[in-house]
Amino acid sequence: MHIRSKYLLFFVVIFLSRLPFIFHGFGLDGDSWAVALASQHWHVTGDYEASRFPGNPVHELLCSIFSGFGDISLNLITVFFTSLAALFFVMALVELKFRTPFLAGIALAFVPAIYINSAIVIDYNIALAFIMMAFYFAAIDRSILTGICLGLAIGCRITSGAMLIPFGLMLLRPNEFQKNLLRIFFAFAFALLVGAVAYLPSVVHYGLDFLSYYDVQYPSLMKILYRFFIETWGVVGCFALVVGVCLLFLPERY
Numbered sequence: 001m002h003i004r005s006k007y008l009l010f011f012v013v014i015f016l017s018r019l020p021f022i023f024h025g026f027g028l029d030g031d032s033w034a035v036a037l038a039s040q041h042w043h044v045t046g047d048y049e050a051s052r053f054p055g056n057p058v059h060e061l062l063c064s065i066f067s068g069f070g071d072i073s074l075n076l077i078t079v080f081f082t083s084l085a086a087l088f089f090v091m092a093l094v095e096l097k098f099r100t101p102f103l104a105g106i107a108l109a110f111v112p113a114i115y116i117n118s119a120i121v122i123d124y125n126i127a128l129a130f131i132m133m134a135f136y137f138a139a140i141d142r143s144i145l146t147g148i149c150l151g152l153a154i155g156c157r158i159t160s161g162a163m164l165i166p167f168g169l170m171l172l173r174p175n176e177f178q179k180n181l182l183r184i185f186f187a188f189a190f191a192l193l194v195g196a197v198a199y200l201p202s203v204v205h206y207g208l209d210f211l212s213y214y215d216v217q218y219p220s221l222m223k224i225l226y227r228f229f230i231e232t233w234g235v236v237g238c239f240a241l242v243v244g245v246c247l248l249f250l251p252e253r254y
Helices: 003-016 030-045 057-069 071-095 101-109 112-116 124-139 143-156 158-170 177-198 200-210 221-228 230-247
Strands: none
Touching: 003 071, 003 101, 030 057, 030 071, 057 071, 057 124, 057 143, 057 200, 071 101, 071 124, 101 112, 112 124, 112 230, 124 143, 124 158, 143 158, 143 177, 158 177, 177 200, 221 230
């Protein structure tokens, strides 16, 4: 089978695996309902209001465009971008000569935290999709496209800007000092420019006060560990991670 046909089939499989769960409203997370209400307000009035600070304008804009079609359409946006995230992850691994890219892509798509959040109105997987696009373009040495995609990820979740560091390192090549400087400059410049443009609605509406957050009680250490392991990866995933780490310490012949 041609590689493009494999990509298409992979995308369709991931997309279809989410469809049974898009008919149950916006989800149980209060942030999902906040996005739905904010996007509907933007759609009806043309006036931007952040679903929660500092805002997620790229995701909120996508949802506002389709908010007139109900909760299923907004859930489908998340399904579509989750499938894109898995696809571009696979494409990047193919470029990096990874041995089993499609198996890795399936593993990513079915991580419990990703799967659960792939059929509700939440921005995690939207940002992940743009991050995986940036990952792919960094793997094929396209610094401008890396920056643009990362800027869109920042527009979904501002903390995506942390990915500037690993993707900047990916763009470095040995013995190419001047070209490396240009690659880093273009990637960083476009990421920051696109991210800044994405947050213009927040700046216009709130000024610099948009750089805020909701102060909630910090969870206990046990709750953090639970979320870090079981809640994110599931029991099977945690077992796989433990096995994978142990394998690193075995002799190479194993």
